[in-house]
Amino acid sequence: MLEMVDDMASLKLSKLPDRKITKITFSASVQLSSLLEEYAALYEAAYGKRETAADLIPFMLEAFIKSDVSFRKARKEQKLKKASQMMRDDNL
Numbered sequence: 001m002l003e004m005v006d007d008m009a010s011l012k013l014s015k016l017p018d019r020k021i022t023k024i025t026f027s028a029s030v031q032l033s034s035l036l037e038e039y040a041a042l043y044e045a046a047y048g049k050r051e052t053a054a055d056l057i058p059f060m061l062e063a064f065i066k067s068d069v070s071f072r073k074a075r076k077e078q079k080l081k082k083a084s085q086m087m088r089d090d091n092l
Contacts, residue, residue, distance in 0.1 A: 013039075013059055015047045021058070 028036070036053035039060075044050045065071060 011042060011046055013043065013056060013063060015049070016051060016055065016059055024058075 033053070036057065040051060040053045040056055043056060
């Protein structure tokens, strides 16, 4: 079992909100599965609520995607291109 860490609030993943879910299935390596289980144990120690690795994964992925500067930039550029195209189409 993992020991309580002094600064548990410093976990990258904050306490999970109440949520509705959509199921997505994927395969993980044994090493990743082990790391996820360790993270879930630290999460429980930090927040006093047991969440499975499967519960944490969607929020971890969302945090990862939101922190990806290149993804945000490309997404913004795509939205601008789409809006520009729509404006051109309206002017025809």
